[in-house]
Structures are given as C-alpha cells and as structure tokens.
Amino acid sequence: MAAAHRSAPTLPRLGSGRQRPGAARPADDPRSALPALAYWAYWATGLPTGTYVVENVSKQYRLGDQLVPALHRVSLTIEEGVFLAIAGPSGSGKSTLLNLIGCIDTPTTGRVLIDGLDTSGHSPDALAEIRARTIGFIFQTFNLFPVLSAEENVEYPLLQFKELSRDERRARVATFLDVVKLGKHARHRPSELSGGQRQRVAIARALATHPKIILAGEPTANLDSRTGAGILELMKEINRSFQTTFVFSTHDKKVIAKADRLIRIEDGRVRRLGMRTEDGWVLVKERRRKEAMPETQTKETSE
Numbered sequence: 620m621a622a623a624h625r626s627a628p629t630l631p632r633l634g635s636g637r638q639r640p641g642a643a644r645p646a647d648d649p650r651s652a653l654p655a656l657a658y659w660a661y662w663a664t665g666l667p668t669g670t671y672v673v674e675n676v677s678k679q680y681r682l683g684d685q686l687v688p689a690l691h692r693v694s695l696t697i698e699e700g701v702f703l704a705i706a707g708p709s710g711s712g713k714s715t716l717l718n719l720i721g722c723i724d725t726p727t728t729g730r731v732l733i734d735g736l737d738t739s740g741h742s743p744d745a746l747a748e749i750r751a752r753t754i755g756f757i758f759q760t761f762n763l764f765p766v767l768s769a770e771e772n773v774e775y776p777l778l779q780f781k782e783l784s785r786d787e788r789r790a791r792v793a794t795f796l797d798v799v800k801l802g803k804h805a806r807h808r809p810s811e812l813s814g815g816q817r818q819r820v821a822i823a824r825a826l827a828t829h830p831k832i833i834l835a836g837e838p839t840a841n842l843d844s845r846t847g848a849g850i851l852e853l854m855k856e857i858n859r860s861f862q863t864t865f866v867f868s869t870h871d872k873k874v875i876a877k878a879d880r881l882i883r884i885e886d887g888r889v890r891r892l893g894m895r896t897e898d899g900w901v902l903v904k905e906r907r908r909k910e911a912m913p914e915t916q917t918k919e920t921s922e
C-alpha cells in the first residue's frame with residue numbers, strides 16, 4: 620500500500636471516483652502533487668444523490684451502571700457507488716458504526732443524514748420504514764429464515780411493499796436469485812445450501828428491495844477463504860454493474876484489499892481514510908488528538 624500520511628479535514632468525504640463532467644483532475648498523481656486537504660476537497664464538490672453523511676457521531680452504550688464508549692466524534696461522507704471497507708481490530712466500533720449508518724441504532728450525539736434526510740428524532744416505525752426502503756443488510760451469520768426456501772427468503776422483505784403485485788415480487792426474486800447465480804436452488808432451504816450459497820441468498824435478499832446502500836457486517840467471516848473470496852468478488856461485481864454502494868466491516872486483509880475506499884477505526888475513532896487510485900492507495904491519517912477516548916465511566920467514578 621502506498622501511503623501519504625497527512626492530516627485529514629474534519630469532514631472528509633469519500634468520493635465515488637467517477638469523473639464529473641467538466642471536472643478537471645487536480646493532478647495526474649495526487650500523491651506526489653497535491654496536499655491531502657485539496658484532494659479531499661476536490662472529491663467533495665457537487666455531491667451526487669445517494670450520499671450518506673455521518674456527522675460528528677458519538678455512541679456510548681449503557682451497560683448496567685456503566686457507560687461504554689464505542690464511537691467518538693466520527694464524521695465522514697459516503698458517496699454513491701463506493702465499495703468501502705470499515706477496518707479495525709475487534710471492539711474498535713465497526714459494528715456500532717454500521718448499525719448507526721443502517722439506522723438500526725441511534726447515536727448518543729451527532730447525526731446521520733441520508734440524501735440530506737436527517738434520520739434523528741424519528742419514531743422506531745419511521746426508522747423501520749427508512750431502513751426497509753433505503754438499506755440492504757448482509758450479516759456474518761447470513762440470518763436467513765430456516766423454514767423458508769431461498770426464494771421465500773428473498774421475497775420476505777418485499778412483502779411489506781404494498782405497491783408491488785405478487786407477480787412483480789416474484790419477478791424481482793427470480794432476477795436477483797439469477798444475479799447471485801442461485802436460480803436453480805430457488806426451492807432449497809438454507810439447511811440444503813452451503814455457507815457460500817446461503818450468503819448469496821442473503822445478497823439477493825439485500826438487493827431485492829433496490830436499496831441505496833448495502834451494509835455488510837463481516838460478510839466473509841463465517842466462510843472459508845476461497846468461498847469468502849467468491850462472495851467478495853460477487854459483491855464487487857454487483858457494485859460495478861449496478862453502482863450499488865457497499866459498506867462492509869472487516870478485519871480481514873484480503874477483504875480490505877478489494878475495497879476502493881477504506882476507513883480504519885481504532886478505539887472508536889477514525890484513524891485513517893483511504894482511497895484507491897490507479898497507482899495504489901492514498902491514505903490520509905487523522906491527526907492524533909491529545910485527549911484520549913474517555914475511559915469507561917462508572918457511577919462511582921463519575922460521582
């Protein structure tokens with residue numbers, strides 16, 4: 620990985636890498652010629668639709684009497700069409716960040732905006748609606764219904780879309796089972812499928828709702844490395860073909876190597892942002908702030 624370590628701006632934006640009409644490239648080789656700030660600013664101009672903004676988000680969990688800090692002032696922008704890896708050691712806050720982006724959980728402070736829509740202050744029902752219409756999820760453990768067939772699993776999230784007729788639903792299911800090359804296994808239940816095939820069903824299910832973004836928590840962690848590589852290649856193919864935005868958490872170097880954008884978090888803070896260019900990675904290092912992440916607070920210590 621080629622690296623140019625410089626301070627990151629407070630609200631770094633991860634561009635999709637696609638050239639906008641009339642936009643001049645600031646330099647042929649941004650690593651040698653361009654200050655990191657200018658580089659990020661360049662990518663930040665003219666936000667396309669489908670942009671996610673995480674704005675100064677912190678999260679603390681309450682665990683009995685304790686407050687467990689999980690994320691500290693995370694700010695980033697995820698543009699449409701990126702294939703973005705959230706990397707970091709176990710316990711660094713990857714799942715917490717994915718859950719906040721996915722509106723599964725709400726931040727303690729800060730906010731998440733989807734296409735300019737502020738997701739804070741909504742009722743659980745309204746958030747569920749936002750999730751259903753905007754976000755596809757892929758999980759480490761696949762999370763399929765064991766009693767439903769592959770096609771029924773893919774159809775399930777579509778049942779809540781009353782505007783879809785039965786035929787339209789079925790057509791979508793068939794389309795996306797084909798996309799993941801499981802058309803022949805439509806009637807199989809998860810127990811009759813391999814791990815890789817189960818994850819393919821989960822990918823088809825995530826795609827079927829036509830989400831703006833797909834969030835995948837450690838999608839290859841429960842698969843052997845060859846099957847995992849296949850799943851990753853499939854996700855990448857879908858990303859290229861449909862311009863579907865993918866955000867996935869991982870601590871696997873092989874998975875990170877496939878990404879075109881990278882966020883590295885440690886101790887709940889963004890430490891590094893990366894963008895793949897034709898010549899390798901451009902890495903921007905977050906300046907280490909003097910103040911440390913707040914220690915776990917207990918009632919005794921805070922009183």
Ligand code: ADP
Nearest residue numbers: 680682687688689708709710711712713714715
């Ligand atoms: P990662 O996915 O990178 O392993 P997590 O986001 O799961 O990290 O966790 C970040 C921190 O928050 C860890 O210290 C973890 O123990 C804590 N944490 C996560 N979920 C909860 C929860 N529901 N209640 C209390 N603490 C939690």
Ligand code: MG
Nearest residue numbers: 710713714715
């Ligand atoms: Mg996790």
